[in-house]
Amino acid sequence: MANMNPVPAAMEFDLARDTLRQLNLHLHRQAAAAGVREVHVRNPDGAHSVACGLDAELDVQIHGHVGYYVAGMNKHASVTVFGNAGPGAAENMMSGRVHVKGFASTAAGASAHGGLLIIDGDASLRCGISLKGGDIVVGGSVGSFSAFMAQAGRIVVCGDAEDALGDSLYEAVIYVRGKVRSLGADARFEPMTDTDRAAVKALLAAAGRSEDPADFRRVASAKSLYHWHADANQEY
Amino acid sequence: MSGLQLEESAGFDRPTIEYIHRAAASGLYEIRGMGAKRRVPGFDDLLFLAASLSRYPLEGYRERCVTKTVLGTRFASKPIELAIPITVAGMSFGSLSARVKEALGRAATEAGTSTTTGDGGMTEEERASSKMLVYQCLPSRYGFNPDDVRRADAIEIVIGQGAKPGGGGMLLGQKVNPRVAQMRTLPEGIDQRSASRHPDWTGPDDLVIKIKELREITDWEKPIYVKIGATRAFNDVKLAVHAGADVIVLDGMQGGTAATQTVFIEHVGIPTLAALRQAVDALDDLNMRGTVQLVISGGIRSGADVAKALAMGADAVSIGQGVLIALGCNSDSYVVDGKHVPAGEDYAALGTAPGFCHHCHTGKCPVGITTQDAQLEMRFDPAVGAKRLRNYLKTLNMELTTIARACGKQDVHHLEREDLVALTVEAAAMAGVPLAGTSWIPGQGAGR
Numbered sequence: 001m002a003n004m005n006p007v008p009a010a011m012e013f014d015l016a017r018d019t020l021r022q023l024n025l026h027l028h029r030q031a032a033a034a035g036v037r038e039v040h041v042r043n044p045d046g047a048h049s050v051a052c053g054l055d056a057e058l059d060v061q062i063h064g065h066v067g068y069y070v071a072g073m074n075k076h077a078s079v080t081v082f083g084n085a086g087p088g089a090a091e092n093m094m095s096g097r098v099h100v101k102g103f104a105s106t107a108a109g110a111s112a113h114g115g116l117l118i119i120d121g122d123a124s125l126r127c128g129i130s131l132k133g134g135d136i137v138v139g140g141s142v143g144s145f146s147a148f149m150a151q152a153g154r155i156v157v158c159g160d161a162e163d164a165l166g167d168s169l170y171e172a173v174i175y176v177r178g179k180v181r182s183l184g185a186d187a188r189f190e191p192m193t194d195t196d197r198a199a200v201k202a203l204l205a206a207a208g209r210s211e212d213p214a215d216f217r218r219v220a221s222a223k224s225l226y227h228w229h230a231d232a233n234q235e236y
Numbered sequence: 237m238s239g240l241q242l243e244e245s246a247g248f249d250r251p252t253i254e255y256i257h258r259a260a261a262s263g264l265y266e267i268r269g270m271g272a273k274r275r276v277p278g279f280d281d282l283l284f285l286a287a288s289l290s291r292y293p294l295e296g297y298r299e300r301c302v303t304k305t306v307l308g309t310r311f312a313s314k315p316i317e318l319a320i321p322i323t324v325a326g327m328s329f330g331s332l333s334a335r336v337k338e339a340l341g342r343a344a345t346e347a348g349t350s351t352t353t354g355d356g357g358m359t360e361e362e363r364a365s366s367k368m369l370v371y372q373c374l375p376s377r378y379g380f381n382p383d384d385v386r387r388a389d390a391i392e393i394v395i396g397q398g399a400k401p402g403g404g405g406m407l408l409g410q411k412v413n414p415r416v417a418q419m420r421t422l423p424e425g426i427d428q429r430s431a432s433r434h435p436d437w438t439g440p441d442d443l444v445i446k447i448k449e450l451r452e453i454t455d456w457e458k459p460i461y462v463k464i465g466a467t468r469a470f471n472d473v474k475l476a477v478h479a480g481a482d483v484i485v486l487d488g489m490q491g492g493t494a495a496t497q498t499v500f501i502e503h504v505g506i507p508t509l510a511a512l513r514q515a516v517d518a519l520d521d522l523n524m525r526g527t528v529q530l531v532i533s534g535g536i537r538s539g540a541d542v543a544k545a546l547a548m549g550a551d552a553v554s555i556g557q558g559v560l561i562a563l564g565c566n567s568d569s570y571v572v573d574g575k576h577v578p579a580g581e582d583y584a585a586l587g588t589a590p591g592f593c594h595h596c597h598t599g600k601c602p603v604g605i606t607t608q609d610a611q612l613e614m615r616f617d618p619a620v621g622a623k624r625l626r627n628y629l630k631t632l633n634m635e636l637t638t639i640a641r642a643c644g645k646q647d648v649h650h651l652e653r654e655d656l657v658a659l660t661v662e663a664a665a666m667a668g669v670p671l672a673g674t675s676w677i678p679g680q681g682a683g684r
Contacts, residue, residue: 024452048445053382053453069436069449073382088436088449094381110435111377113421130377130435132421149431151421168429170422226426227409228264 009037015050016043024052027077032056046086051079054096071098074115087124090117093134106143109136112153118207125162128155131172137207145184147174147219156203158211169221175200177216186225190218265499267406269331269596269606271399271492271535271557276507278490279541281663282656283672286642294641301637302647305552307529308390308459308482311451315459315482316368316390318552319348320633321648322542325487325533325556326372326392326463328354330407330416331494331596332560333613334361335621336605339563341365342618343625347633352392352554355405355430357419358384370461373450376405376430378420382453390483391450392461393434393443395472398491398534401465401505405430406495410599413608443479451480461485466511466534467504473518473530483529485554486515490535492557494606495597508534509548510666516549517668525549539635546636547651548667562628563605563621566593570603570615577615579603 011031013023023041031039041062044050051060052072062070065083074093081089084102093112100108103121110126112134119127122140131150141159148164150172160178167184174187175196183189192214200213244250258266287293294301308315324344329337331354338361344351350368353359357379358371371388373380385391396402407416407428417424437446447460462476463485476484488508493501512532519525532545533554545553557565568583568590569576579590582602586595596606604615640648643655657672658664664671665678 020452021456025455028455049449049452052449053385055382055386068442068445072449073385073453075382087442091436092377092380092382107436111380113381126435130431132377148435170426226423228427 009035010040011036011038012040012042014042015045015047020047020049023050027051027054027056027058027060031058044083048086051077054079065102070100071096074098084121085119089119090115090134093117103140104138108138109134109155112136116203116206122159128153128172128174131155135203135206137203137209139207139209141178144181147172147187148184150174154199154203156200156207156216158204158209166219166221168225169219171221173199174219175203175216176219177211180217180219183219186222187219188222190220192216192218265497267408267495267597268498268501268594269492269494269496270501270594271490272502273594274502276490277660277663277666278507278509278535279544281509281659282544282667282669283659284543284547284639284643284655285657286639286655287644291644293644294646296638296641299641300646301640302649303633303637305649307531307552308461309529310459310482310527311480312390312457312459312482314389314457316350316370318350318368320629321546321550321552321636322347322629322632323349323370323531323552323554324351324559325491325554326352326354326370326394327556327560328356328405328407328494329359329362329419330354330356330411330608331606333604333607333616334359334415335613335616335618336563337362338365339616339618339621339625340559341369342622343629344368346622346626347629349629350389353384353388355407356416357381358388359419363387372463374405374430375432375434376420377435378422378430385450385453385458388458390459390461391454392463392485393446393450393481394463395476396463396465396467396487397493398465398487398489398505398508398511399493400496400500401467401487402432403496403500403504404432406597408495408597408599411597411608413610416608440475440479443476447480459483461531463487465491466506466508469506469511469514470518473515474522477519477522477524477528481528483531484515485531485533486511487554488512488532488534491533492560493596507666508532508536509663512545512548512550513666513668519549539632540639542632542636543639543648543651544656546648547655548653551649558628559625560605562625564603564616564624565601565605566590567603571617571620572615579615 038059044064046067048067054077058077060079067086069088071079078097080099085100085104087106089108090098091110093115095114099118104119104123106124109117111130113132117136120139125143127142127146129148131153133152137156144162147166151170157176161180164184166187197213305318305321342365345367352370370390374394409425459482461483462481466488489505529551532550579602601607656669
């Protein structure tokens with residue numbers, strides 16, 4: 001079982017010894033009730049579903065690489081990964097903050113309804129797919145089909161974007177600083193407004209970054225696929 | 237008038253010509269609701285061999301016949317216990333009104349069974365009215381959130397739907413009213429399309445991990461169902477079992493939809509009968525019968541259908557279209573303040589008539605079921621609908637136990653394939669039961 005930290009408000013789990021079930025059960029049912037506010041996770045060793053389903057204002061710090069779905073469906077908690085994250089980091093996050101200090105694999109922030117996902121490195125394919133109101137800041141570049149069918153929320157990409165960025169976008173907005181290999185169906189570049197620059201500035205600040213908002217371009221939906229019509233040529 | 241040449245072509249008959257004309261005029265495929273209308277081999281092609289000299293029947297009105305059904309016994313610490321093996325299929329708020337969702341919950345609760353959410357999330361009405369509610373996790377993830385995951389009684393990961401396996405969902409703009417739009421995080425009035433693939437996993441290896449994530453989030457309490465649209469049922473069922481499903485829901489091509497391309501509804505997927513046998517064979521192959529429960533859906537209408545499904549090896553059935561029809565879908569009238577109000581003109585305005593309507597996609601349901609229109613939805617009274625549905629479920633269960641008793645079964649789950657014969661060679665081959673009057677199962681030896 002877990003070691004008690006000398007400071008009552010903090011605990012430590014070592015996944016080389018403790019089970020994932022023990023960790024998540026503690027985070028779900030015991031930590032908040034016991035007044036624990038900070039939980040350190042050692043030796044995650046690529047484990048999946050670490051700190052998923054949290055529903056309390058906890059500060060979880062994971063020291064190492066994680067597998068799929070770290071901080072999945074997060075509410076309220078702050079989760080920091082001092083390493084890389086596998087697919088689906090912070091998927092369906094509702095609120096709170098998830099910070100991946102390294103790189104993130106596919107579908108980071110998928111269908112997130114709220115909260116802030118920060119990825120210091122690159123994010124792979126489909127970053128922000130089906131986004132529903134969450135914010136994502138990627139320090140590096142994003143892979144193809146990022147923001148696919150993203151409905152609401154904002155994605156800030158400090159590096160480049162691969163193919164089909166923003167394919168089938170709804171109301172989500174993407175801000176890109178670097179090159180975009182191609183835009184997806186119904187995505188288009190739009191002029192940056194003062195509101196956009198203020199939004200980028202605030203998101204960068206929240207992510208602890210210092211890029212100049214003036215360097216970013218805005219990608220949003222042309223809204224030509226919002227209704228079925230014969231000229232859409234299957235691009236739905 | 238003499239001399240007219242009126243020989244109709246078999247290939248280019250009048251419906252085909254009408255289809256080509258419409259396609260040429262619009263450049264768009266047809267979208268409609270409900271399920272396949274073509275005739276396919278089904279449960280009507282099977283018959284029961286009830287008790288006789290070689291079998292001993294139960295007394296129909298006096299001897300007990302158990303219908304209790306438990307789903308999710310494999311890994312979940314809180315399996316679903318149903319009074320009857322008949323459940324209400326997933327249908328979305330968006331396709332159906334909130335009042336209908338409430339009625340489904342009420343009736344299912346009174347009948348001791350479960351109902352299921354759909355694309356678009358969980359409404360307060362259905363949660364409040366449903367004692368047992370299965371929460372769908374769909375590719376769109378519309379309205380999907382951890383609070384509802386935790387307050388659901390089971391989670392159903394939807395891979396596909398019998399009416400459109402491999403296809404995403406549709407909800408046309410006239411049904412995306414402010415509440416639907418808010419729940420789905422979409423602009424009002426757009427023609428909404430749902431993804432066909434899940435956003436955060438791809439393939440069976442990923443599904444293993446996704447299921448474990450949901451188990452972790454729910455602290456391993458809730459059963460995890462996996463719903464599959466029937467195509468390669470044998471392999472898909474095996475993969476779902478390997479992925480860790482507690483329950484597999486298999487939806488055949490006769491299954492309904494609120495809005496899908498007609499070409500999908502009529503030409504993709506396999507009949508429920510064929511899918512069911514493949515699924516049972518897969519579970520047998522893995523020695524997982526009884527460990528992983530199988531729920532079959534897609535065109536189930538009567539207690540006879542339920543009995544045949546159970547005899548074939550299903551643990552339970554799930555019903556969508558039959559449920560809607562029980563509520564009043566395709567009725568020639570609706571009930572307001574206890575009085576029947578004719579709806580024929582409203583059907584005519586849609587270009588159809590009671591008994592033929594599949595216009596769920598329009599949002600102009602004449603009886604107020606598949607609509608988000610504030611006035612039309614008032615044509616459906618949840619109390620009236622719930623009573624009708626409860627009666628329907630009760631009737632199905634009585635028919636089921638009637639057949640089971642006649643076959644000498646004290647538990648409806650004791651019905652078996654040996655109790656069945658087929659009326660057609662096709663049904664015999666698909667179901668793996670003998671052609672009536674013979675011992676011949678096509679594909680399984682010579683027989684007599």
